[in-house]
Amino acid sequence: MGALANAALKIVVAAVASHYAIFKRLEPDAPRFFALVTGGNVVLLTYLSTSGSGVLSVLGSAVAINILYFATLCTSVAVYRLSPFHPLSKYPGPRSRRYQSAKGERHLLLKGLHARYGPWLRIGPNELSVNLPAAIRPICSQMYRGPSYQGAPSDGDSLMTCTTRERYSERLPAWNRAFAGENIRRFRPLAEARTAQLLGILSRKSEEGTQLDLSHWISMWGIDIMGDMSFSGGFEKLTAGKDEEGWTDVILMGVLAVGVLGQVPYMRDILRLAPTPGPIAAFQRLTAKKVEETRSRQKGVHPDILSILQHTEPDEYKITEAEAASDAAFLIVAGWDTVSQCATAFFRYVIADRRVFALLRAEIVDAFSDLDVDYDTLMHLPYLDACVQEALRMVPPVAAGPPRTSGEADYTILGNHIPAKTVVACPIYTLHHSGESGEFSEPDKFMPERWLRERPGFVHNPEAFIPFSSGIGVCLGKPVALYNMKMLAASIIRTFDIDFAEGFSVENFDKSYKEHNLWRHGPLMVRLRARKG
Numbered sequence: 001m002g003a004l005a006n007a008a009l010k011i012v013v014a015a016v017a018s019h020y021a022i023f024k025r026l027e028p029d030a031p032r033f034f035a036l037v038t039g040g041n042v043v044l045l046t047y048l049s050t051s052g053s054g055v056l057s058v059l060g061s062a063v064a065i066n067i068l069y070f071a072t073l074c075t076s077v078a079v080y081r082l083s084p085f086h087p088l089s090k091y092p093g094p095r096s097r098r099y100q101s102a103k104g105e106r107h108l109l110l111k112g113l114h115a116r117y118g119p120w121l122r123i124g125p126n127e128l129s130v131n132l133p134a135a136i137r138p139i140c141s142q143m144y145r146g147p148s149y150q151g152a153p154s155d156g157d158s159l160m161t162c163t164t165r166e167r168y169s170e171r172l173p174a175w176n177r178a179f180a181g182e183n184i185r186r187f188r189p190l191a192e193a194r195t196a197q198l199l200g201i202l203s204r205k206s207e208e209g210t211q212l213d214l215s216h217w218i219s220m221w222g223i224d225i226m227g228d229m230s231f232s233g234g235f236e237k238l239t240a241g242k243d244e245e246g247w248t249d250v251i252l253m254g255v256l257a258v259g260v261l262g263q264v265p266y267m268r269d270i271l272r273l274a275p276t277p278g279p280i281a282a283f284q285r286l287t288a289k290k291v292e293e294t295r296s297r298q299k300g301v302h303p304d305i306l307s308i309l310q311h312t313e314p315d316e317y318k319i320t321e322a323e324a325a326s327d328a329a330f331l332i333v334a335g336w337d338t339v340s341q342c343a344t345a346f347f348r349y350v351i352a353d354r355r356v357f358a359l360l361r362a363e364i365v366d367a368f369s370d371l372d373v374d375y376d377t378l379m380h381l382p383y384l385d386a387c388v389q390e391a392l393r394m395v396p397p398v399a400a401g402p403p404r405t406s407g408e409a410d411y412t413i414l415g416n417h418i419p420a421k422t423v424v425a426c427p428i429y430t431l432h433h434s435g436e437s438g439e440f441s442e443p444d445k446f447m448p449e450r451w452l453r454e455r456p457g458f459v460h461n462p463e464a465f466i467p468f469s470s471g472i473g474v475c476l477g478k479p480v481a482l483y484n485m486k487m488l489a490a491s492i493i494r495t496f497d498i499d500f501a502e503g504f505s506v507e508n509f510d511k512s513y514k515e516h517n518l519w520r521h522g523p524l525m526v527r528l529r530a531r532k533g
């Protein structure tokens with residue numbers, strides 16, 4: 001009995017010691033974890049078999065030792081994480097550290113937690129959420145992306161999932177070139193052509209007097225534009241009128257995987273061994289085909305984004321085919337749902353407020369009358385700009401704050417110590433809606449006027465407004481996104497009178513919003529009539 005207790009004590013000590021030495025702050029990656037477990041068990045079995053016991057007895061002892069070891073290890077990890085010895089113990093937060101929501105209400109949960117615990121919030125063992133505008137710049141301009149970006153299994157990293165800042169910096173020049181100068185100007189006619197195509201469809205529907213889901217058509221418009229810009233076409237969803245291949249769901253699935261597996265990035269190595277689900281494999285085949293097409297093209301011909309990324313300068317990093325395929329998929333995620341969500345929110349709020357609609361209509365009709373919508377005039381319409389900003393504030397397409405990591409260094413942000421290997425995020429939705437800390441008066445109300453500073457005494461802090469993120473990894477497509485949204489908004493508003501469809505409930509529509517890294521919601525049902533006068 002004494003020998004058994006002695007052996008058990010040794011196992012407990014070994015588990016606590018290995019927690020301290022290996023598992024204390026981070027989950028080790030999958031290969032190292034399996035090497036450790038396999039190596040440990042080989043040594044254990046060799047040792048046990050020298051005792052002269054039978055095979056069954058040796059195996060039974062090994063199983064018991066493993067159970068005791070891992071139970072102690074897990075307890076030790078849990079106790080340490082909740083203890084005052086943990087470097088993040090001074091930060092308040094719910095004891096369970098649970099802020100994920102399978103119901104898609106993470107944005108509301110996080111907002112509520114900040115209201116309860118204050119701007120510095122511990123939301124995971126090694127994770128902080130910081131709801132302070134003054135902290136955005138120091139965090140986002142110094143810290144690189146956190147490990148959660150490595151959640152999705154893939155053969156090559158996209159720009160966004162580059163594991164190191166050095167590799168990211170090597171790839172950035174080609175991306176910057178794709179979104180600058182002559183290249184970015186070439187994207188405008190693509191958006192204009194798709195907008196004209198959408199107007200044609202909407203005109204036909206309005207003549208038939210049918211009610212329609214505007215968010216669906218905006219989504220088809222958005223994905224077609226991204227296909228044109230990224231790899232010179234390939235979707236044609238406006239023509240089809242529907243997403244037959246189900247790319248919408250595939251992309252949602254991919255983004256969800258990043259969100260869930262990002263919490264346990266070591267699982268990516270394990271999942272890579274599993275067969276890829278059919279729809280994702282089909283999307284991978286599409287991006288691989290686009291890589292092949294754009295790679296075989298001559299430099300300078302059809303300079304879509306994927307071609308620019310692959311035809312780099314001689315002294316620049318040359319991406320592999322797998323990386324190019326990941327970039328192609330990432331581009332669609334980055335530029336499609338974001339713009340579509342913002343445009344949908346824009347119409348939901350503008351249609352609901354007839355005063356806003358009338359002011360917007362007057363500004364747009366006055367600017368263009370029967371003329372074509374030109375870039376310079378469009379981008380300088382103050383009320384349209386205020387409405388777009390306000391839609392981005394109300395429903396930021398990326399609601400969660402992009403997670404950053406302190407990596408191997410300690411930081412001090414606004415006098416607060418952030419130890420190495422801590423994940424830190426500035427929660428975009430919460431920042432846009434924090435009335436408590438006073439960034440925006442009446443934060444849950446759609447009020448374009450707040451951007452025009454026409455309300456004396458009205459609190460308005462643009463420093464807290466970061467729909468496109470900030471610092472390292474800030475959105476490169478912002479000018480494209482703003483132009484495309486304004487072009488769509490002006491074109492639809494000057495062409496149609498718009499009302500919600502009969503029986504449509506704005507309250508139910510708002511309640512249908514769920515956040516899973518991307519937004520999902522019910523249909524935005526409207527009735528369009530050709531504008532008179």
Ligand code: HEM
Pocket residue numbers: 159160175229334335336338339342396397398402403467468469472473474475476477478480481
């Ligand atoms: C309203 C529309 C958009 C919003 C709100 C938005 C928002 C964002 C945010 C928050 C990030 C940072 C994500 C992170 O670090 O996790 C980001 C990155 C990025 N976005 Fe956008 N985006 C929009 C449209 C677009 C469009 C249309 C494109 C392309 C045409 C685009 C291209 C990119 C790229 C390439 C990055 C990565 C930049 C980098 O890592 O250096 N975005 N965007």
